[in-house]
Amino acid sequence: MMNLKQASLSEVREKAAAAKQASRQLGTLSTGQKNEALLLMADALINEQASILQANEADLTAGKENGLSESLLDRLALTPARIAAMAEGLRQIVELPDPIGDTLEEIRRPNGLLIVKKRVPIGVIGIVYEARPNVTVDAAGLCLKTGNAVVLRGGSSALHSNRRIVEVLHEALAQSEVPADALQLVYSADRSSVDEMLKLNGLLDVVIPRGGQSLIQTVVRNATVPVIETGAGICHTYIDSEADPSMAIPIALNAKVQRPSVCNAMETLIVHRDFAQRHLSELTDKMREQNVELRGCPETMRLAVGVKQASEEDWATEYNDYILNIKVVNNPDEALEHIRRYGTMHSEAIVTENAETAQRFLEEVDAAAVYHNASTRFTDGFEFGFGAEIGISTQKLHARGPMGLPALTSTKYIIYGNGQIR
Known part of the structure; x- marks a missing residue:
């Protein structure tokens, strides 16, 4: 089993490559197939509540020993009620419309070409976040519903919690049509694993940071992969x-x-x-x-x-x-x-x-x-009716505010012709 504190840099690239491969299959699945996987994931969280709480207790004990503040310990802590809320968030995502395949615009040109603009998955989303294990579930649910594979790199203080949650979710995905490799968690707690993620152009399509100002600015300054900036909340x-x-x-x-x-x-x-x-x-x-x-x-x-x-x-x-x-x-x-x-x-x-x-x-x-x-x-995806949220964007391009399902899509133009040449 891989050590929680040490992993070669290749771990990040290998998991991103596996996610990239899985994204091709994931992008072809129907809404029903994705929803079935999400419901299995929700049930698994409830069924495995005891083991998740046990893993979380290990993180809380380490956090207290390392002098984490009460506010950070609160972010880190899981309870039966919080696990139930995580599962309910997945069920709410199931009830939301799937934006993939939506037609946003149709243009009929004078030469007879029909141009159709549709929503499509972004591809592979990397998420770097701190302390809160519920982000692991929120991110997985939102990304998978929109046909996106996801590579997660949580904070070192939540390593045991995040790992157990992803193990539980993988066990659920194994019973579905969604490939388990579409959900990846980086185990390495080394700062270099974040640095490597930020430069995985060609494997990651976008990186989203969730955390304090220091984390966000580190990602924004150092990433060569495109970033959706979530902001600090003063x-x-x-x-x-x-x-x-x-x-x-x-x-x-x-x-x-x-x-x-x-x-x-x-x-x-x-x-x-x-x-x-x-x-x-x-x-x-x-x-x-x-x-x-x-x-x-x-x-x-x-x-x-x-x-x-x-x-x-x-x-x-x-x-x-x-x-x-x-x-x-x-x-x-x-x-x-x-x-x-x-x-x-x-x-x-x-x-x-x-x-x-x-x-x-x-x-x-x-x-x-x-x-x-x-x-x-x-200001929260759940409260806005988005189910869970991937983060709260404070930038002005692509997405702003709580980012639900539509914010995790891109667009594609599909052009229908009957022999036109230019």
């Missing part, structure tokens, strides 16, 4: 002067504390001075009750107790933890300027009863998802 919620406090305070709490370790959690709360003078003390009290460490501007420190001075670095930090920045502003212009300066074009929210102010915010904020009177925590 997400803001702006509470306007005309916000309803009975709505604004629960939204802010949910955006921060419901699950702080994920990319759509709020990192900075921006509050209009008028609202802050009336309600900021109550809001910060509730945050502290949830063990949130507060950092803020001088006005925040004046209006609320227990707030540390926020540094320039704080405003530009994705904490993924129980830490919140608070900025008091005089008007929506200052809120918009702060978001332009520190936002990562992920998810931004405004809470206000003023429709005109809300509309201006929705139009002027440049982000993949912009909310009015709702928590940023909804």
